[in-house]
Amino acid sequence: MxxxxxxxxxxxxxxxxxxxxxxxxxxxxxxxxxxxxWDDRSDAPMASWPRFDLIDSSYAMGLMAQTTPAWREPYVAVLDQLLERHTGWWSANDWLTQFGDDPNRKDYPDMYRFLIPPELWGNYDAPGWTANGVEPYGIQMDPVAADGMLFYKGFFLVMLGLRSMIATDDRWNEPFKMIRDGDNTFEWSHTAIAAHLTNQWKDKPQGCHCENTKVWPL
Structure with missing residues (x-):
């Protein structure tokens, strides 16, 4: 071969x-x-958020770097741009705006029926509704520290890992600010996020939530 x-x-x-x-x-x-x-339309209701375009765009950098490792600099430059956006408010706009149960759950389109148990139709949040604040978790404005949002911090770790694999420096292991919305500003690093997620998995062997109350057996 x-x-x-x-x-x-x-x-x-x-x-x-x-x-x-x-x-x-x-x-x-x-x-x-x-x-x-930045695509915020495809794969609704679960992945129609602009951060998923950041994530999906990062995979190509890892693959290309395996083929042309001498081109490290442009690959890292792209990943840094993607990662920088993933620290901003819009990277978690679903978590930061979808509080409690979805007020539109009784008006979902029929295409959502395959996502919801039939007996709970009209009384169940569709996947993609993050439900920040539902009991027993309460409102948690830090999407990394939160009990939920596995698909946020998990994919972010993949992006950070790709960058770490390709780059010669360790920029994202230095503390950086996330969300940056006044009091809702949170400090993390690559290692700190990985350690936090490891502890969450240890505490809940059945799995971490993506949307609150939803664990995906992938």
Missing amino acids: TTSTKLSDRSLGWLRYIHRKAHTPDDWSKEGKPHPH
Whole structure:
């Protein structure tokens, strides 16, 4: 089996696209808004949030770095842009705006029926509704520290791990600020997030929540 040592024309086009997309300025703070090219529409109701585009874009950098390791610098530059956005308010806008039970649960479209137990239709939050604040957890504004939001901190760790695998420095192991919304500003590092998630798994062997009350056996 021959190992490829160069990117295909298609892969080069994808790299060019992601590089341009990641380096186009936008504002993921609460006062701003992500550029429209960050997908917040696909795979509703569970993954139609712009952070999933950050996550999915990062995988290509890991694969390409295995093929052309000498191009480390542009791959790391893209990952840093993706990671920086993942520290902003818009990376967790679902968790920071969806409090309690979904007030629209009685009006879900029929396409949601395959996601909800039939006997609970109309009285059950669809996957994708994060339900920050439901009992017994209460409101937890830090999406990393929270009992829920596994799909937030878990995928963030994947992105951090890809960057750590490719880069020669350890930038994201230095403390950095997340969310950055006044009192709702939280300090984390790559190692601290990994240690916290490890402890959550130890405390709940059945699994951590993504949306509150929902554990996915993947």
